[in-house]
Amino acid sequence: MANSTLKTLIGSHFRTYAIALVYVAIIVIFMITAPAAFLKPQIYMAFLSTVPFT
Known part of the structure; x- marks a missing residue:
């Protein structure tokens, strides 16, 4: 039962x-x-300072 649910979740x-x-x-x-x-x-601070917050 759990195996088929896992396959369905992964498949979808x-x-x-x-x-x-x-x-x-x-x-x-x-x-x-x-x-x-x-x-x-x-590097991440430089990227975040140029990305607009929306």
């Missing part, structure tokens, strides 16, 4: 999970290849 949201997994993989690759940039808070 497969694209969402796939896109999220690709996003996380890209961020991890960036953090591994350029840790000086992607592990410091300054």
